[in-house]
Amino acid sequence: xxxxxxxxxxxxxxxxxxxxxxxxxxxxxxxxxxxxxxxxxxxxxxxxxxxxxxxxxxxxxxxxxxxxxxxxxxxxxxxxxxxxxxxxxxxxxxxxxxxxxxxxxxxxxxxxxxxxxxxxxxxxxxxxxxxxxxxxxxxxxxxxxxxxxxxxxxxxxxxxxxxxxxxxxxxxxxxxxxxxxxxxxxxxxxxxxxxxxxxxxxxxxxxxxxxxxxxxxxxxxxxxxxxxxxxxxxxxxxxxxxxxxxxxxxxxxxxxxxxxxxxxxxxxxxxxxxxxxxxxxxxxxxxxxxxxxxxxxxxxxxxxxxxxxxxxxxxxxxxxxxxxxxxxxxxxxxxxxxxxxxxxxxxxxxxxxxxxxxxxxxxxxxxxxxxxxxxxxxxxx
Amino acid sequence: xxxxxxxxxxxxxxxxxxxxxxxxxxxxxxxxxxxxxxxxxxxxxxxxxxxxxxxxxxxxxxxxxxxxxxxxxxxxxxxxxxxxxxxxxxxxxxxxxxxxxxxxxxxxxxxxxxxxxxxxxxxxxxxxxxxxxxxxxxxxxxxxxxxxxxxxxxxxxxxxxxxxxxxxxxxxxxxxxxxxxxxxxxxxxxxxxxxxxxxxxxxxxxxxxxxxxxxxxxxxxxxxxxxxxxxxxxxxxxxxxxxxxxxxxxxxxxxxxxxxxxxxxxxxxxxxxxxxxxxxxxxxxxxxxxxxxxxxxxxxxxxxxxxxxxxxxxxxxxxxxxxxxxxxxxxxxxxxxxxxxxxxxxxxxxxxxxxxxxxxxxxxxxxxxxxxxxxxxxxxxxxxxxxxxxxxxxxxxxxxxxxxxxxxxxxxxxxxxxxxxxxxxxxxxxxxxxxxxxxxxxxxxxxxxxxxxxxxxxxxxxxxxxxxxxxxxxxxxxxxxxxxxxxxxxxxxxxxxxxxxxxxxxxxxxxxxxxxxxxxxxxxxxxx
Numbered sequence: 001x002x003x004x005x006x007x008x009x010x011x012x013x014x015x016x017x018x019x020x021x022x023x024x025x026x027x028x029x030x031x032x033x034x035x036x037x038x039x040x041x042x043x044x045x046x047x048x049x050x051x052x053x054x055x056x057x058x059x060x061x062x063x064x065x066x067x068x069x070x071x072x073x074x075x076x077x078x079x080x081x082x083x084x085x086x087x088x089x090x091x092x093x094x095x096x097x098x099x100x101x102x103x104x105x106x107x108x109x110x111x112x113x114x115x116x117x118x119x120x121x122x123x124x125x126x127x128x129x130x131x132x133x134x135x136x137x138x139x140x141x142x143x144x145x146x147x148x149x150x151x152x153x154x155x156x157x158x159x160x161x162x163x164x165x166x167x168x169x170x171x172x173x174x175x176x177x178x179x180x181x182x183x184x185x186x187x188x189x190x191x192x193x194x195x196x197x198x199x200x201x202x203x204x205x206x207x208x209x210x211x212x213x214x215x216x217x218x219x220x221x222x223x224x225x226x227x228x229x230x231x232x233x234x235x236x237x238x239x240x241x242x243x244x245x246x247x248x249x250x251x252x253x254x255x256x257x258x259x260x261x262x263x264x265x266x267x268x269x270x271x272x273x274x275x276x277x278x279x280x281x282x283x284x285x286x287x288x289x290x291x292x293x294x295x296x297x298x299x300x301x302x303x304x305x306x307x308x309x310x311x312x313x314x315x316x317x318x319x320x321x322x323x324x325x326x327x328x329x330x331x332x333x334x335x336x337x338x339x340x341x342x343x344x345x346x347x348x349x350x351x352x353x354x355x356x357x358x359x360x361x362x363x364x365x366x367x368x369x370x371x372x373x374x375x376x377x378x379x380x381x
Numbered sequence: 382x383x384x385x386x387x388x389x390x391x392x393x394x395x396x397x398x399x400x401x402x403x404x405x406x407x408x409x410x411x412x413x414x415x416x417x418x419x420x421x422x423x424x425x426x427x428x429x430x431x432x433x434x435x436x437x438x439x440x441x442x443x444x445x446x447x448x449x450x451x452x453x454x455x456x457x458x459x460x461x462x463x464x465x466x467x468x469x470x471x472x473x474x475x476x477x478x479x480x481x482x483x484x485x486x487x488x489x490x491x492x493x494x495x496x497x498x499x500x501x502x503x504x505x506x507x508x509x510x511x512x513x514x515x516x517x518x519x520x521x522x523x524x525x526x527x528x529x530x531x532x533x534x535x536x537x538x539x540x541x542x543x544x545x546x547x548x549x550x551x552x553x554x555x556x557x558x559x560x561x562x563x564x565x566x567x568x569x570x571x572x573x574x575x576x577x578x579x580x581x582x583x584x585x586x587x588x589x590x591x592x593x594x595x596x597x598x599x600x601x602x603x604x605x606x607x608x609x610x611x612x613x614x615x616x617x618x619x620x621x622x623x624x625x626x627x628x629x630x631x632x633x634x635x636x637x638x639x640x641x642x643x644x645x646x647x648x649x650x651x652x653x654x655x656x657x658x659x660x661x662x663x664x665x666x667x668x669x670x671x672x673x674x675x676x677x678x679x680x681x682x683x684x685x686x687x688x689x690x691x692x693x694x695x696x697x698x699x700x701x702x703x704x705x706x707x708x709x710x711x712x713x714x715x716x717x718x719x720x721x722x723x724x725x726x727x728x729x730x731x732x733x734x735x736x737x738x739x740x741x742x743x744x745x746x747x748x749x750x751x752x753x754x755x756x757x758x759x760x761x762x763x764x765x766x767x768x769x770x771x772x773x774x775x776x777x778x779x780x781x782x783x784x785x786x787x788x789x790x791x792x793x794x795x796x797x798x799x800x801x802x803x804x805x806x807x808x809x810x811x812x813x814x815x816x817x818x819x820x821x822x823x824x825x826x827x828x829x830x831x832x833x834x835x836x837x838x839x840x841x842x843x844x845x846x847x848x849x850x851x852x853x854x855x856x857x858x859x860x861x862x863x864x865x866x867x868x869x870x871x872x873x874x875x876x877x878x879x880x881x882x883x884x885x886x887x888x889x890x891x892x893x894x895x896x897x898x899x900x901x902x903x904x905x906x907x908x909x
Contacts (some may be wrong), residue, residue: 028825028837031757038753046754053744061737064715068733071654073722079656080720088716089663089709096708100701103751108694110753115690130530160833162439170438171835195526196620198685198760202826207756209686211621212525213614216687233685233760233828235519237526238445241831296445305446307513308532334615337530 032202035224035249039205041110049103056099114205117217120187122180128190128197128210128232129339131239131296135178137259138189145263150344151176152292153242160242172229175292177246180222181255187219194339198233201245207233222249237337239296273347274375279355279368286356289349294357297337302361308337313361322367325354326377342378347371392894401496404488405894406473411791412495413470414784418860420462420502421777425853427455432815432849435842440833448832449517450509456520457538460638461545462502464772467780468641469494469552472580475787476556478885478892479574481565481901486558494551501544508534519830521631524612524623528604535605539598546591553584553591560584565884567903571662574883574909576644578665582672583640586633589676594630597623621686628679636675639739639771640668642779643710646732648883649786650714653729654721655880659713661909667706667713674703684755693752700750704743711740726878727801731782734774734809742770745820760830763823769816773852774809781808781859788866789873793891796866800858807855814848882907 033043071077125136129150136148154175158164167173180186190199192210200207204220222228230245250258277285290298297309302318304311312318317325329350332340341350354369393399393408403409430451434442443451473491477484485491508515513532516522527535560581564573573581600623603609610616612623643664651658658664680688680696688696714736723729745767749755758764781804788796818841823829827838834842873890887905888896 029821031824032826042753042757045751046748046757049748049751049754053747057740057744060711060715060740064718064733064736067715067718067721068723071719071721071723073655073724077720077722079654079722081656082659082720083657084660084662089660092712093705093709096705100704103747104698104701107697107751107753111690111693111697114753114756115693160440162441166438166836168836171833195530196523200760200828202757205753205757207685207759211614211686213618213620214687230826231828231831235449235523235526235830237517237530238449240449241445241828241833335529 034203034205035222035226035228036204036220037223038110038114038220039203041113042205045106045110048106052099052103117187117219119185120219121184122186124178124180124186124188126188126190126199126210128192128194128199128236128243129344130194130237130337131232131243132293132344133178133197133199133243133245134193134344135176145266147259147262147266149176149262151178151246153239153244154292155242157291157295169229171242172231172244172246174244174246177227177248179248179250179255179258180220181252182222182225182249184252185219185221187217190216190218194337195236196234197236197243199230199245200233201228201230201247203228203230204247209234222247225249225251242296269346269348272371274372276370276372277348277351282352282355282368283359285349286352286354287360289345289353290356290360293341293345294353302357302363312357313363315363318357319363319365322354322358322365322369322373323377325358326350326369326374329354330374330377330381347374347378350374402492404484404492406477406485406488406491407791407892407894409485409491409495410470410472410474413466413473416495416498417463417467417470417780420458420466421856423506424455424458424463425856427451427458428849429853431455432846434832435834436846437843438834438836438839443832445832446514446517449519449830450515452830453516453519453522454506454509457505457516458502459772460520460634461542462498464638464776464780465549466498468580468583468638468776469549471576471641471645471780471783471787472552472556474791475885476559476577476580477563478888478896479577479883480560480563480568481884481897481906482559482563483895483898485555486563487555490551491555494548494555497544497548501541501548504537504544505541508532508537511537521627522601523627524601524604524620525614528601528612531605536602539602542598543595546595549587550591553587556580556584557588565897565900565903565906567906571665572906572908574644575647575658575661575664575668576641579640579644579647579668582668583637586637586640586672586675590630590633590637593626594634597626597630600626621683624683624686625680628682629676631682632679633672633675635768635771636671638776640672642735642739642776643668645779645783645786646714646735649728649732649782650717650736651882652786652878652880653726653732654718654723656717656721658909659716660709663709664713667709670706671703674699674706678703681750681755684752685759697750697752701747703750704747707743711736711743724879726785727796727798727805728782728786730802730805730809731778731785734805735778735782738770738774738778738812742767742772742775745770758823760828761823762819762827762829765829766816766819766823769819773816774812778808781805784859784863786878787885788863789877790885790890790892792866792870793873793889794866794868794870795873795877796862796870800862800865804855804858804862807858808852811848811852811855815845815852816848818842818845818848 031043031046033040123138127134132150132152134150151174154173155171159166190208190210192212197210198207199210206218206220208216208218226249228247232243298304298312302312330342332338348371351369351371351374358365358367434448511534515534516538518527560577600611604611610618612618612620647658678700681700749758785801822838822841827834875889876886884901
């Protein structure tokens, strides 16, 4: 082999091996067809418009290219003097107009279907928070135990900071996925608790903004069981890139079993919510919650990101009066990015988090906060 | 011309005062163009940071908060600092010469409208050094992220936007006053070069929508500092109202950045095809139609906010209609090239690339107009690819085409054609490697404005980044070409280009400091 060719081969191999770690499903070129009727029709519409554009492009750019090749001065071309033709102008106004009508008809049909969210089998409220989603299954019967939970990114921070190798579902994994039954019309009522987010699952062809003060409706009838992943689509601040959506679509009986299990868990958590916890348990659980929920703003080591996100290390609140600290965590700080956690975490989690922050990062209040302390303040409110 | 009098007004003043106190349209045009190029490099640097962070999955170089500041500042600086001032600079230089006027109608205001810009952008850029950092809520600054949840520097951002708006409004008033009052005898409206026509319409768009932008940032200011709740749902306000007001400005703004580009390309293609523009009248009407339609399509940026279906349908149909006048323009350019006698100097290369790549951006624009499909495209890299195709190989390429086209007229010397062509080809390859893969990323599901991404997006991202670095580095060639050309080179003739038509080509190169102190001979004014 020639030395030059060898060099090229070596460079190519190096380039390929450099990037081949990420090769799985890496060359997706097109929109997914998805797993709902609407998503397939959206895909068809997308392809139809794309082919129209390709056809128009081939003709227009074809004429242009032909002119560029043949009508050049270097080839002795002499410019023609033709100029203005009402007939031609009318033709190239009318034809695009007709093509647009041909595009608008199927677009209107698909949109009308996608907008019909009536007669759902199951309603789920989707609430955007900085930077996680809450799912609340709306009850048919007010006596039923409510199923609702928060869904946060579960990809370890070490993978994001390149200290650990990345999983296949890097940034697309959550602690509590949304579970829905297949072949049922599930309606999502989308809103937000703080800034505008957007709930998007490409395989369902649904994307809707989650806007504080508004409730938007979308729906999906998922036909294939599976795990479907999406992401927040509207810039919502610091961790916008880190609030994925994971939906498990399962057969009805599996769904029913999961739902019943969730209800039992809710009852159990309720029962546990006033029992005392040990310092070791509180510190361990608190650290886990801190890393999942608080770290983005207050940062590792509680150093914060001044001035928007204050440090917890040495903070006068965290080292000060416990009641004030509990109230701040429960109610947030209006007008800032500090959210109210009264609903986002249960009393055991709240107490553990407080114990952790009041005894970590060099803070040494020595407090062991109990769920009862939190409950007392919750009830007083 | 100036020999008859001998007071100091005839030549430029010496030193820095020439530039500080100048009321000369050519000096002010140069100031705008240099300023725009500086902002282009600054905004481009921010883009390089973005592409470097996105080169591989994981966070390598910057924190998410700083990444958001980069996307925000990149957008604001490119739109308000690079593209808009560049077109105002071209207008200043060329409009008086094209219509046979001695200067702009309001020269002192002209000075003022330029000189407030550096202060606005100094203030905007200084937010990067402030506690809490620069604006980090995207160049579209949706409330309440930009109000309740904004860094403290948002107030400086609001003030900077107010100043930029004032500058644009003053510039527009000046352009309209000049075009309507100062045309040479014989220069009827329908004999004006298309660049003048497109700028006349653009100036009206600016006057119509800049106050709307000022209004929306003022509402933000009140929400932040004076306890109002325009956009705060908890106080009875409406976050969607922000988007309606913003995009009522924002969509015409898109055409503000592209209509003058149409004018530039409509000047260059006939010159190098050595053939009259195919349909001048229909080009004027198409420009006016696009300007009208730009006011009734704004909510196509908001298809996912949950509008009623009647609203979605109206904005879909209205948006699709824009394809008709835009098509008329593209067909006209192609018909002008057809059976011409073409040569391919750098301005022509940029103009042809403009027609092809802008049209590709137009195609994706049409796809985005289709509401149900837009639900999949919205806020993904497909949108990023779309608007960068219309803005970079669209608006920016037209500015570069205009620079190469008129540079000999401005400096009196021919630029280095070999370097110009090198600049073109590197830019052309770079811009496509940069933005074409972003279509695929968006379709595959990558949201925009994220500092890190899932692994299936890795390959197209590194390709895009390499294209970005190539495109970014290539722009330094333009700087070299311009500096070389200012310093010297082959002497340019008055005509410069064999096929060039119009009054600006009847004066010597470089154009004298004062042109048309007496009106040009009406016989020199031809039908377009």
